[in-house]
Structures are given as structure tokens and as C-alpha cells.
Amino acid sequence: MISYLKGIVAGIQKCSPNRNILTLEVNGIGYDLQVPARLMQQLPQSGGEVQVFTHYQIREEVPFLYGFSSPADRDLFRYLLSVSGIGAASAIALLDTLELPELVQAIITANIQLLIQAPGVGKKTAERICLELKTKLIEWRKNAGFFVATEGPAPGILEEVQMTLLALGYTANEVSHALHYVSEEIGLPKDAFVEEWIKQAIAHLSSSEVVS
Numbered sequence: 001m002i003s004y005l006k007g008i009v010a011g012i013q014k015c016s017p018n019r020n021i022l023t024l025e026v027n028g029i030g031y032d033l034q035v036p037a038r039l040m041q042q043l044p045q046s047g048g049e050v051q052v053f054t055h056y057q058i059r060e061e062v063p064f065l066y067g068f069s070s071p072a073d074r075d076l077f078r079y080l081l082s083v084s085g086i087g088a089a090s091a092i093a094l095l096d097t098l099e100l101p102e103l104v105q106a107i108i109t110a111n112i113q114l115l116i117q118a119p120g121v122g123k124k125t126a127e128r129i130c131l132e133l134k135t136k137l138i139e140w141r142k143n144a145g146f147f148v149a150t151e152g153p154a155p156g157i158l159e160e161v162q163m164t165l166l167a168l169g170y171t172a173n174e175v176s177h178a179l180h181y182v183s184e185e186i187g188l189p190k191d192a193f194v195e196e197w198i199k200q201a202i203a204h205l206s207s208s209e210v211v212s
Contacts (some may be wrong), residue, residue, distance in 0.1 A: 005031055006051040009043055018089055018119060022067055024052060027136070033067035034088070037096045042069060057081075057088070064088070072100055075140070085125060089125045093118040102176040104141055107133050109155070113162050117172035152179040153197050154190040161197045168203060178204050 007026035014020050014092060020040045022033045043050060052067035053074045066088065068074040073095060080091035094103060095117040104113040107130050115126035153161050164177045178201040182188050188200055 002056055004051055004053045005033075005067070007031075007049065009046050009048050009050055012040060012043060013048065014040075018093060022052070024050070024067075034092070035063045035067040036073075036092050039067065039069045039073075040101075066092075068095075070100075076100060076104065076137075079133055079136060079140070080129065083129050085128065090118070090125070091122050091200070093120055097172050098176065099173060101182055102173070104137050105152045108137055108141075110134070111158070111162070113159055113166065114172045114176070117166065118195060152183050153192075153194075157191075157194045157197065160194050162202070164194075164198050166203075168202070174205060175201070178202075 005024055005026050009022065011023035012020070013023070016148060020035050020037055021033045022040070022043065024031045031139045033054065035052070039052075053069070053071050055066040055068070055074055055077060056101040057064045057066065062108075064084055066077065067075075069076060077088075077091050077095060080086050081088065081095060081103050098106060098114065102114070105111070110130040111129075112123060112126045112130070115121055115129065116123055121129075153156060161179070162175055165178070166172065170178070175176070179197070182197065182200040183190070184198055188197065
């Protein structure tokens, strides 16, 4: 079992929208790893050194090596693969759509609207992920070394707020960050009106676009 590889970035290749290959040179040997797009953005330029946590898989007698920025990302990838009907492409798509704490929280709270934002993940698949992983992830996150935020609208209005913001073209990741900001920085009460949550979230998202 290969736990991690530490070496020099020899090449980065985007083979398709959902398939990114990192070639890592370790002691004169080049390893091709399929990695999430999020990790691609964090990699140093060619020639830089990086440590990548790996998952080795053999599918139809063909070996595949996947790379992740942290053990927690790799662990969640493995949990997702354990769900019936979930392949590596869908698991990576989920990891790219939401940051780790938000993805775990979405699964635990059965937030289907957020999960289906990942390419290739439909409603039935998202429901199956929540059903099979909820209990496992509640236990796992206690020892995973990160905090899952619970701020945001009350459960009764959360879905309506998210659906509205997603329909306006914001990504699942942007929506999660905006609702966290409105709750944590502005202090909007959980049971505030749906319209107020949407108004404050859009204001934050708009200001972020101006800054960027």
C-alpha cells in the first residue's frame, strides 16, 4: 500500500474537464496520479516539491493511482467509493464541488440540493450517499482534525435559500461560504426571514466579485 508520495512536479495535464493528471517524479521514477482540480490549483510550478497522499485502485485489471492534498481528503474519497454506484469520477467531482467540511456537513444533514451540484451526481445518488455515510461520517469527523460548521439558516428555510442562490448561478461552494459569512460575521439569526438571508448572501457575493 502506498500511503503518500513526496517528489518533484514533473508535469500537469488536464485530460478532460473531470480528469487531471499529475506526474510526480520520486527517486527517478515518474508516477501518474489522477487528482482533484482543487489540488491542481495548489500545486507548485514544474520542478517544485510536493507531498501527495495516495489511494491505489485496480479496476478491470488496470491499476490507478489517485492523489490528494491531505489524509482527510483521501479518507472521504474512500468513504464515497464505498457507496454503491459511486465511482472515482463522481467522488472526485464531489470533492471539487464543496470543500471538505461543507461536503461532510451536506452528507450528514442530507442536504441533497448541495450534493447534486457535483457533475454526474443525481438526486437518487445523493440520497444513497447520505443514507449510507451519515452515521459513519458523524463518527469519523470527530477524529478527522477539522471542524464542521453548523452556522447558517435554520433547517426549515436552508433549502429554499440555497435553491434560490444556486438558481441565480452561484456555485455550491460560493453559497456555503456566503451563508457562513452572513451567520458568523453579520450575525443574522438562524430563523430570520428567507428573503433576508438571500439579500445578505447576495450582497456578500456581489462584494466578493467586485474585489476579485
